[in-house]
Structure formats: C-alpha cells, structure tokens
Amino acid sequence: MQPFEYASPKTLKEALGLLGAGWDDAVVLAGGTDLISLMKDGVVAPKRVVNIKEIAELKGVTKTAAGVKIGALVTVDEVLTNALVRASAPALVEAAKGVSSAQIRNMGTVGGDLCQRPRCWFFRAGFGLIAKHDGKDLAVEGDNRYHAIFGDGPARFVSASSFGPALVALGAKVEISSASGKREVEAAKFFVAPASSEQHEVDVKPNEIVTAVVIPNAVTKNATYEVRQKEALDWPLATASVALTMKGTAVGSAKIVLGHVAPTPYVAEKAAAMLAGKTITAETAEAAGKAAVESAKPLSMNAYKVQIAATAVKRALLAAAGVKA
Numbered sequence: 001m002q003p004f005e006y007a008s009p010k011t012l013k014e015a016l017g018l019l020g021a022g023w024d025d026a027v028v029l030a031g032g033t034d035l036i037s038l039m040k041d042g043v044v045a046p047k048r049v050v051n052i053k054e055i056a057e058l059k060g061v062t063k064t065a066a067g068v069k070i071g072a073l074v075t076v077d078e079v080l081t082n083a084l085v086r087a088s089a090p091a092l093v094e095a096a097k098g099v100s101s102a103q104i105r106n107m108g109t110v111g112g113d114l115c116q117r118p119r120c121w122f123f124r125a126g127f128g129l130i131a132k133h134d135g136k137d138l139a140v141e142g143d144n145r146y147h148a149i150f151g152d153g154p155a156r157f158v159s160a161s162s163f164g165p166a167l168v169a170l171g172a173k174v175e176i177s178s179a180s181g182k183r184e185v186e187a188a189k190f191f192v193a194p195a196s197s198e199q200h201e202v203d204v205k206p207n208e209i210v211t212a213v214v215i216p217n218a219v220t221k222n223a224t225y226e227v228r229q230k231e232a233l234d235w236p237l238a239t240a241s242v243a244l245t246m247k248g249t250a251v252g253s254a255k256i257v258l259g260h261v262a263p264t265p266y267v268a269e270k271a272a273a274m275l276a277g278k279t280i281t282a283e284t285a286e287a288a289g290k291a292a293v294e295s296a297k298p299l300s301m302n303a304y305k306v307q308i309a310a311t312a313v314k315r316a317l318l319a320a321a322g323v324k325a
C-alpha cells in the first residue's frame with residue numbers, strides 16, 4: 001500500500017477543506033469495508049485519507065418536512081432497525097438485510113454503500129471501469145458471468161449498491177456537499193454509466209462528500225426482492241425494488257428498478273406503466289417481470305440473469321402488494 005496522510009476531522013467543513021481536486025489527492029473513509037480493500041489491492045492510491053466517522057452532523061435518521069433523512073454515516077444495521085426507515089421504506093430495509101455479514105452491517109454506512117466501487121473483477125484487477133486491455137473489451141470477451149445484461153457499453157460492470165435501486169424506486173434524493181455549498185441529486189441521476197475509465201460511476205466529485213439521503217413522504221407500498229447464488233457473504237445476482245402508489249385496490253402508478261444488472265440501477269419504465277389501473281396478481285406481476293427484461297442484451301455467460309431478474313420483479317411486486325401467490 002502506498003503511504004498516505006491520515007486526517008480525522010470533527011466537522012463537515014473541516015473534512016471538505018481536506019479534500020482535493022483529483023481522486024489521487026484525497027479519499028473519504030467511512031466504515032472502510034470497501035475502501036481498505038481497494039487500497040490494499042492498489043486500485044486506489046490516495047495521498048490523503050479523510051476519516052469522516054467522527055462527524056456528528058452525518059449521523060442519525062430524522063423526520064423532516066421533505067421526508068425521512070438518513071445521514072450518510074448511518075450504518076446498514078441502523079437501517080435495519082430504525083423505526084422511521086422500517087415504516088416508510090421496507091424496500092430499503094430488505095436491501096440492507098441482503099448485506100449478509102454482521103461485521104459489514106455494523107461498519108458499512110449508507111454513504112459508503114452508495115459510493116462503493118464495482119465488484120467487476122477486471123476493475124478490481126486494475127483494468128479500469130471500462131476494462132480494456134490490448135484493444136480487447138475484457139468484459140465482452142472474457143468471463144462475464146456477473147456482468148451487465150442491459151446497455152450497449154462501453155461500461156459492462158454492474159452497480160454494486162443494493163440500496164441504489166431501492167432509493168431510486170422510492171424517489172429519494174441524495175444530498176452532497178462541497179466547500180462551495182450543498183446540492184441535491186435525484187437517486188436516479190446519482191448513478192452514472194461512465195463512458196471512460198477516467199470517469200466515476202456516481203455523481204460525486206473528488207472534493208465532495210455525500211451527507212444524507214432523503215426518502216420523500218409519499219405513501220407507497222414498496223419492497224425489494226433479491227436473488228443470490230447462495231446464503232453467504234456476497235452480492236446478489238439480480239434484485240428488483242418496486243414502489244406502488246395505490247388507488248383503492250388497483251395500482252395508481254408504479255416504479256420498478258432492477259439492481260445488479262447494469263452499470264446503474266435499471267428503471268423498467270414500460271413494465272411499470274403496464275401496471276397502472278391493474279390489481280397486483282400472480283399474472284400481472286409475472287407479465288411486468290417479463291416486460292422489465294424485454295430489452296436485456298446478455299453477454300456470452302450471463303443470459304441466466306434475464307430469468308432471475310424477471311422473477312425478482314414478480315416477487316417484489318407480490319411482496320409490495322402483500323399478495324401470496
């Protein structure tokens with residue numbers, strides 16, 4: 001590991017002053033469950049590490065006029081147990097349950113989950129986000145069993161955050177601060193598919209810190225369904241997070257967002273539109289699942305994910321509507 005300077009500021013203002021213009025200047029350290037392994041593997045080699053865990057203003061869950069505000073330092077465990085989050089955002093709680101190690105849940109934070117780097121083995125081996133080597137597109141020509149099934153590239157990794165799809169479905173906003181002020185980004189726009197390895201996969205600049213996420217007050221029936229290879233310490237193969245605004249027993253409007261299938265959470269608009277005015281049944285949920293994966297373009301080794309993603313949508317819709325099929 002390259003030697004680095006370590007800072008542990010007590011305020012957000014102080015922390016922001018310690019960041020730099022480039023990713024090599026400084027990085028933010030929250031729980032460290034991802035960052036430390038990136039540094040040990042030499043994928044990230046900053047001159048300075050800025051520990052934000054001592055900053056009280058980034059902690060806690062509060063009810064605000066805009067909705068439920070979850071501080072960036074709230075841990076995965078706190079998401080699981082917080083009454084406000086449990087009442088308004090079962091989709092997020094279910095995503096938190098999926099982080100299946102007690103240690104990671106205890107240390108890992110909401111900000112860190114959103115900003116965690118992709119698990120793509122080409123990226124982790126130092127080939128960059130676009131994973132090109134000697135003119136070859138490694139994710140297209142190599143072992144791509146866990147890669148994206150949506151999109152035309154050039155990025156083929158999948159967004160590693162299971163919180164992302166849930167927050168997109170819930171219409172959440174991400175609060176981001178820099179020394180020059182605060183901005184708010186819709187969760188749906190926070191994740192970006194980079195066009196080159198120089199770009200990042202989230203809309204956060206090197207001199208910025210994610211401070212909170214806000215889940216709006218809208219009343220929705222929401223749920224997440226994850227499909228995993230095994231009950232172990234690993235990321236899901238595919239997830240679906242859904243949020244339904246009801247008109248009586250029928251769906252008024254729906255949001256369906258797939259996770260771990262594209263470089264960003266994948267919003268299945270057509271499938272969601274199909275549900276308007278319908279009651280959620282095994283049949284309507286299955287049809288929405290099929291529609292959600294209609295435009296999938298799997299790579300050579302990951303066609304299996306298409307059926308899994310369709311099933312995740314079906315089961316998330318049934319769970320949200322409380323229908324036993």
Ligand SMILES: Cc1cc2nc3c(=O)[nH]c(=O)nc-3n(C[C@H](O)[C@H](O)[C@H](O)COP(=O)(O)OP(=O)(O)OC[C@H]3O[C@@H](n4cnc5c(N)ncnc54)[C@H](O)[C@@H]3O)c2cc1C
Pocket residue numbers: 027028029030031032033034035036072076098099100101104107108109110111112113114115116117160161162163204208209210211233234235236
């Ligand atoms: C075995 C294992 C299984 C896992 N399974 C899942 C899973 O199923 N689903 C899932 O979603 N996740 C999963 N994770 C990932 C886990 O949730 C993340 O590692 C964790 O949430 C990261 O939080 P952290 O606070 O430790 O981040 P850190 O490791 O401290 O940081 C991660 C990255 O985010 C940046 N960062 C952190 N906080 C901020 C901030 N506030 N503002 C700006 N940048 C920031 C850091 O600079 C770094 O680049 C798993 C991890 C492990 C090790």
